[in-house]
Amino acid sequence: MEFRIIKNTTKPLVILCTMVLGIYSCNKDFGDINKAWDNKTYDASIPATFNYIASTMQDAGGLGTIYTSFLYQSTQLAAQYAQSGYRLDNSVGGSWDSYYYALSNYYKVMDLIAASPDSARMTNVKAMLKTMLAYKALKTTTLFGDMPYSQAGKVFFGSANFRPAYDPQSAIFSSALDDLKWAIDNFSAGTDQISLGASETVFNGDIAKWIKFANSARLRYAMVMHDKDATAADAVIADALGKPLLEAGDNYGFYPANLPNAVYDRRGMYTGNSYVRMGSTMWHAMSATDAEDGSGIYDLRTKIFFEPNSDGDWVPYPMNPGTSTPSETGGNAGGIVNDPYDESRLTTWDVNGVYKFSPLNFYYVADKTFPQLFITSAEISFLKAEIYNRGIGGVGADPVAAKKYYEEGITESVKFWYGLANGSAIWTVNKPAAAPTTMELTAMLSNPAVAYSATPATALEQIYKQSWIAFFHQPLEAWNLQRRTGGKTPAEALSPSSPVLNFNKLIYPTSETESNYDNWKAVTGGTNDEKVKPWFMP
Numbered sequence: 001m002e003f004r005i006i007k008n009t010t011k012p013l014v015i016l017c018t019m020v021l022g023i024y025s026c027n028k029d030f031g032d033i034n035k036a037w038d039n040k041t042y043d044a045s046i047p048a049t050f051n052y053i054a055s056t057m058q059d060a061g062g063l064g065t066i067y068t069s070f071l072y073q074s075t076q077l078a079a080q081y082a083q084s085g086y087r088l089d090n091s092v093g094g095s096w097d098s099y100y101y102a103l104s105n106y107y108k109v110m111d112l113i114a115a116s117p118d119s120a121r122m123t124n125v126k127a128m129l130k131t132m133l134a135y136k137a138l139k140t141t142t143l144f145g146d147m148p149y150s151q152a153g154k155v156f157f158g159s160a161n162f163r164p165a166y167d168p169q170s171a172i173f174s175s176a177l178d179d180l181k182w183a184i185d186n187f188s189a190g191t192d193q194i195s196l197g198a199s200e201t202v203f204n205g206d207i208a209k210w211i212k213f214a215n216s217a218r219l220r221y222a223m224v225m226h227d228k229d230a231t232a233a234d235a236v237i238a239d240a241l242g243k244p245l246l247e248a249g250d251n252y253g254f255y256p257a258n259l260p261n262a263v264y265d266r267r268g269m270y271t272g273n274s275y276v277r278m279g280s281t282m283w284h285a286m287s288a289t290d291a292e293d294g295s296g297i298y299d300l301r302t303k304i305f306f307e308p309n310s311d312g313d314w315v316p317y318p319m320n321p322g323t324s325t326p327s328e329t330g331g332n333a334g335g336i337v338n339d340p341y342d343e344s345r346l347t348t349w350d351v352n353g354v355y356k357f358s359p360l361n362f363y364y365v366a367d368k369t370f371p372q373l374f375i376t377s378a379e380i381s382f383l384k385a386e387i388y389n390r391g392i393g394g395v396g397a398d399p400v401a402a403k404k405y406y407e408e409g410i411t412e413s414v415k416f417w418y419g420l421a422n423g424s425a426i427w428t429v430n431k432p433a434a435a436p437t438t439m440e441l442t443a444m445l446s447n448p449a450v451a452y453s454a455t456p457a458t459a460l461e462q463i464y465k466q467s468w469i470a471f472f473h474q475p476l477e478a479w480n481l482q483r484r485t486g487g488k489t490p491a492e493a494l495s496p497s498s499p500v501l502n503f504n505k506l507i508y509p510t511s512e513t514e515s516n517y518d519n520w521k522a523v524t525g526g527t528n529d530e531k532v533k534p535w536f537m538p
Contacts, residue, residue: 047199074500079279081328103153145534237393253373283316381409382467
């Protein structure tokens with residue numbers, strides 16, 4: 001679903017909600033602006049425009065193909081058994097457009113707030129808006145690198161703003177992190193503050209959640225930039241550690257259950273020519289042996305994320321397949337259903353066909369109620385573990401604290417996935433319990449491959465490994481972790497012909513070469529190149 005904003009000569013703002021055939025098939029409810037538009041136009045209002053901006057916090061539809069065709073392979077969270085037919089340059093526009101549509105509306109709604117006689121009572125609304133736009137700016141710049149920022153999103157103010165210059169990524173980080181700090185410092189619990197009611201679809205007016213979210217985002221992105229500007233990052237980290245952060249059980253995002261009539265249909269990410277299977281890198285991060293009966297599995301999330309092949313065996317697809325690697329037969333071949341992600345498995349679990357390598361768990365793929373996550377308690381725990389392991393952000397190296405947060409991160413991730421899988425209405429075969437037992441968690445945490453090392457360098461590798469696994473549902477964040485650490489997440493050698501070798505950024509969408517060519521050329525030299533490292537990468 002894509003929302004577009006169009007300037008009109010008689011109305012200050014027209015919002016159209018149009019269905020787009022893409023990787024997501026969805027019905028995401030964001031109130032009245034998501035109803036059939038039946039050729040009407042609407043004057044901009046603060047609640048409706050806020051609601052539109054809130055809707056853009058969802059993943060843009062076009063990112064789905066990047067997940068399977070490029071990000072899963074690049075991060076090695078999963079493997080592809082055949083070359084994908086999806087084109088990267090056809091997939092990058094969704095996130096780019098989502099940010100700039102939201103930014104244009106942000107300036108518009110800020111004008112509306114400033115002109116309102118109740119402006120002084122809308123400090124919380126402004127803080128929410130600043131939080132969303134700063135978060136989106138940071139997320140978008142990590143994807144693309146330098147981009148229009150300080151001059152962007154101002155088309156409502158005249159033609160002089162149609163072709164904005166690109167800002168350096170370092171400047172975008174600095175400004176967006178400042179906006180998050182402003183929001184945290186200005187959120188108010190005062191009863192005089194105006195509530196947007198049902199139009200606030202992100203946290204439903206819960207100011208404590210907004211503060212935690214803004215501060216946790218600050219911590220995330222300060223860590224992303226740390227090794228490029230330690231002085232600035234350390235100041236942000238030190239300040240963030242002293243303010244509210246996500247705690248146990250805090251897993252923020254859009255949950256379809258909280259948005260009436262909403263579904264997130266992700267099957268398109270794994271069907272067609274996405275060709276996704278469990279990869280050897282993830283398998284070796286979750287199992288102590290290659291035993292096909294699964295007896296070597298020690299990670300409690302393995303059977304939630306993946307399942308055996310059609311013969312009931314655990315067989316990963318190698319990240320660098322050799323000539324002896326058998327061809328996978330998944331997909332519809334010869335009229336026989338060999339697709340482990342086919343919806344027929346909802347009623348007939350066993351597939352009447354053959355797929356040789358372990359797929360992602362069918363229920364993980366098929367469940368349309370799993371959330372789109374912003375940030376989780378597990379991520380914050382792993383960031384704290386890294387901070388105390390390295391002794392950065394104004395704290396000294398503390399292996400005891402690092403171990404505590406490391407184990408906390410694993411526990412939070414495991415509990416989250418047990419609860420989500422157990423709560424799935426469609427999950428019937430091999431359904432996990434509502435939570436792991438204390439004995440199961442203890443066994444996992446004490447496994448030699450997981451137990452926190454007394455050697456700081458080894459322990460840091462473990463933190464990155466477990467954070468990477470916890471990002472299975474958030475491959476963009478796994479990609480950020482991989483890039484900011486200089487490739488210290490688990491990895492096996494890829495084929496020299498792999499399309500994701502030196503995959504460091506998304507290319508700019510073709511709209512930039514068509515409508516903002518001079519500024520695009522000034523940054524790129526005239527060539528879209530995914531091998532160019534964004535500023536935050538070492």
